[in-house]
Amino acid sequence: MLRGNKVGLRARHEDDIPVLQAELHDDVANAARAQGRPWRPITPGSKESQFVVDDKKQGHVPFSVVELDGGALVGAATLWGIDDHNRSAHIGLGLLPSSRGRGYGTDVVAVLCHYGFVVRGLQRLQIETLSDNAAMLRSAERSGFVREGVLRSSAWVLGEFMDEVLLGLLVQDWKPDSKQYSKG
Numbered sequence: 001m002l003r004g005n006k007v008g009l010r011a012r013h014e015d016d017i018p019v020l021q022a023e024l025h026d027d028v029a030n031a032a033r034a035q036g037r038p039w040r041p042i043t044p045g046s047k048e049s050q051f052v053v054d055d056k057k058q059g060h061v062p063f064s065v066v067e068l069d070g071g072a073l074v075g076a077a078t079l080w081g082i083d084d085h086n087r088s089a090h091i092g093l094g095l096l097p098s099s100r101g102r103g104y105g106t107d108v109v110a111v112l113c114h115y116g117f118v119v120r121g122l123q124r125l126q127i128e129t130l131s132d133n134a135a136m137l138r139s140a141e142r143s144g145f146v147r148e149g150v151l152r153s154s155a156w157v158l159g160e161f162m163d164e165v166l167l168g169l170l171v172q173d174w175k176p177d178s179k180q181y182s183k184g
Contacts, residue, residue, distance in 0.1 A: 002063075002115055004107040005177070009063035009077055009115070012053045016064045018044065020051040020076050023096045032158050033130055034094055051076060058082070061115075065095070065108055074099035077108050079116055087123040089116055093136075105139040110177060113143055117171045124170055130155060131163040145169045 001010040025031050025042060032039045035050075042049050053062050059082040065075040075095035082089040093108045109127075116122045127145060129136040141147075145167040153161035 001066075002111050002119075003068060004111040006068060006102070006107045007074060007104050007111070008066050008068050009108070009111050010066060012051065012062055012064045012076075016073055016076075017049060017051045019073055019096075020064075020094075021049050024076065024094045025050065027097070029158065030094075030097075033133075034092075036155065065093070065104065067104075074104055075108070077112055079112055079120070082120070082122075087121065088126065089120070089122055089124075090126050090128070091116075092127075100135065105135055106142045109139045109143045109145075113169065113174055114176060117174055118176075122171065124168060126169075127167045128164050129167070130157065131165050137165060137167075140167045140169075143169065144174055146173075 001008045021042065021044065024034070028039050046052075051062075054060075059080065061079045061082070063077045064073060065077050066073055073096070075093060077093040078091070079089045080092055091109060091112050093105060093112070095104055095108075113125060116125050125145075127136070127140050128151070129140070131150065146169065147165055148168045149166045151164040151166060154164045155162045
C-alpha cells in the first residue's frame, strides 16, 4: 500500500466494487461529470464496470482509496493513459460523497504524484477537470500542478457543454512531502 498523511492507496478488492459502483457510478450526475462519456446503467456484478480491475492492462493502474485510520473505503484513484515512451500519465480520482471535504483529495493527488514520479519514473503528470470542480482544482494546485490551459466547451455534461481545465506537473517542479509515502 502507498500511504499519504490521511489515506492509503491499495489494490482494488472484490468487495470494493459494489460500493464504488453504487456510490460513484450509479449517481448519474456525479458519473456524467467524471467519465467524459454518456452514462449508462451497469448490471450489478458486471465485468463492464469501470471499477473491475484488469491486471494485464499496462497503461492503467487503479487503486482503492482507504482511510489510514480504520481502513474504511473512501474512493477510487487511477493513474491512466500511461505513456512509457514520453514518460507521462494522467491522474483521476473519485471520492465517495460521505468522504468529500476532508482533505482526502489533496492527499490522494500527492500519493499519486509519488507513485508516478518515484515508483514509475515518469516526467509529467496531467489532470483534466471540469472548470467548476473547485475541489479538484484546489487539490491539484496544492500539489504543485500548474494550469496550462482551458479546453473551451470540450465536455458534454447533462445537456450542456462545459469547459475543462488542463493542469500539468513536471517531476523537477514537484515538491514531495518528506513525511509521506511510508510503506506498509
